[in-house]
Amino acid sequence: MFRTENTDTGNVPEPRAPHPPGRxxxxxxxxxxxxxLxxxxxxxxxxxxxxVAYGTLWIQAR
Known part of the structure; x- marks a missing residue:
């Protein structure tokens, strides 16, 4: 067994089941x-x- 392996599984929380989507x-x-949207x-x-506003001002300035 390697030193980096974690064999302690007692502190792992149980995955929570997703509750069904309600109304x-x-x-x-x-x-x-x-x-x-x-x-x-x-x-x-x-x-x-x-x-459009910038284009209008640019055209008027020419």
């Missing part, structure tokens, strides 16, 4: 996914608006 868990997951859409709109 509120599914609803929370759906709301989180929808919120992520809205945030992504808002960020894309903000970036697009910035590009």
């Amino acid at each position: 509120w868990t599914a609803r929370a997951r759906r709301v989180r996914n929808e919120a992520g 809205y945030l992504l859409r808002g960020a894309a709109t903000a970036i697009g608006s910035t590009i």
Whole structure:
């Protein structure tokens, strides 16, 4: 037996079984996914608006 081997298994906690998803868990997951889509859409709109505004100012400055 090597010295680096750990033979003590008495302190290893039992893995917890995941509880079945309930109604509120599914609803929370759906709301989180929808919120992520809205945030992504808002960020894309903000970036697009910035590009259009910069382009408009650049064209006017020429």
